[in-house]
Amino acid sequence: MTTAASVEASGDSGGSEGSHGGDDSPYALSHLDALESEAVHIFREVAGEFERPVILFSGGKDSIVMLHLALKAFAPAPVPFSLLHVDTGHNFPEVIDYRDRTVARHGLRLHVASVQDYIDRGVLRERPDGTRNPLQTLPLTEKIQAERFDAVFGGGRRDEEKARAKERVFSLRDEFSQWDPRRQRPELWQLYNGRHAPGEHVRVFPLSNWTELDVWQYIAREGIELPEIYFAHERDVFKRSGMWLTAGDWGGPKDGEDVERRQVRYRTVGDMSCTGAVESDATTLADVITEIAASRLTERGATRADDKLSEAAMEDRKREGYF
Incomplete structure (x- = not known):
């Protein structure tokens, strides 16, 4: 059920022949190849620019695709980054099982920031509606600071939500991990500026230009297993x-x-x-x-x-x- 399947319905073969826009050159990239190439470039750029990057990995489809791209970017060498998951304690068991299997299969190191730990210590309190998603911020930012991560990969895409549409690929966070849209940097010609002061870090979004449909087409083309x-x-x-x-x-x-x-x-x-x-x-x-x-x-x-x-x-x- 989770292996590659026919994707004729998507209208894209995922191969290297032909491209959108009417270019019949055998050397033109398909739109999936172009997106993959951009993401691989971003991973390699971060590896060359930063000292302690980490990949946010929840076991969701976007983080799965992101890890797959990282594995491709550095093959046959291992991925030079560890993984980080903010565990709310209310995650789907199927997804946590997938997360742990993936970490073991690739021999990766996983950091877990637990919302439940913060609740048990009295630092955070449960919300009346029971949701813990808004409680993830403090465990995430404190883990970034404690581990001195200077680049944090996230699977956010611009098509998801209008605030995410404002993000650059390299998004600067201040010493309090806060985001100021006015400090966004230009990224002309895929030139990324990773400069940051001590205590600051950069959030990096390799899937920024992907859509939900692109993600699913890529999963089908690559035969990526999912929860x-x-x-x-x-x-x-x-x-x-x-x-x-x-x-x-x-x-x-x-x-x-x-x-x-x-x-x-x-x-x-x-x-x-x-x-x-x-x-x-x-x-x-x-x-x-x-x-x-x-x-x-x-x-x-x-x-x-x-x-x-x-x-x-x-x-x-x-x-x-x-x-």
């Missing part, structure tokens, strides 16, 4: 604020929220308390690609409750240090 929750399956869910949420001990369902057995899949994966499933019959990569191509809602706009807290919810969190 099974990205494909249609039966699950106990309940409806809240127009989204199907997974029942669990994080605080749902409440009185009046009935649990139903539905066939669903996930377009994006985060905290169980704020990540909604979509009803779907897509059990293969080709089915998912067809479904995404027809969608008129971004994955975060359709299935992430934490982005619906306010009109500027994501930008507010980014200014505080969130990705």
Whole structure:
């Protein structure tokens, strides 16, 4: 189910022949090849410019593609970066299992910043709605500072959300890990400026110019394994604020929220308390690609409750240090 499949529905062969825009040259890159080449260049640029980079890896599809690109960028040598995951304690078990298998398979080092540890110490408090996604900022920023990471790779894409659309590929964070859009640097001709003062660091987004459809087409072309929750399956869910949420001990369902057995899949994966499933019959990569191509809602706009807290919810969190 998670291996490469026919992607004729996507309209792109993923090969090296032909390109968009009518160029029939056998040496022209397809759009996926061009995106891959750009991302590989970014990884190598960071490896040459920074001393202690780290890759954010949650086991979600974007971080999976990002790690796959990093493996390609440095093959046959090992990836010269460790991984970092901010664990809310409310993650999907299937995704955590995938994360741990991947780390073991590639012999990588994984740093985990636990939201639960901060709650147990009284540094953070549970929110009334049960979601822990907004609580990730402090564990993330303190782990970056403690480990002295100077470049942090994230899987954010500009098509996901309007605050992320403002980001450069290299995005400077101050000594408090905060983001100031006014300090964005120009990136003409793919020239990236990684200069930063002591205590500052740079967030790096190799998938900035990818779309959700690009990600799925690339997964199909490369035969990348994914957690099974990205494909249609039966699950106990309940409806809240127009989204199907997974029942669990994080605080749902409440009185009046009935649990139903539905066939669903996930377009994006985060905290169980704020990540909604979509009803779907897509059990293969080709089915998912067809479904995404027809969608008129971004994955975060359709299935992430934490982005619906306010009109500027994501930008507010980014200014505080969130990705």
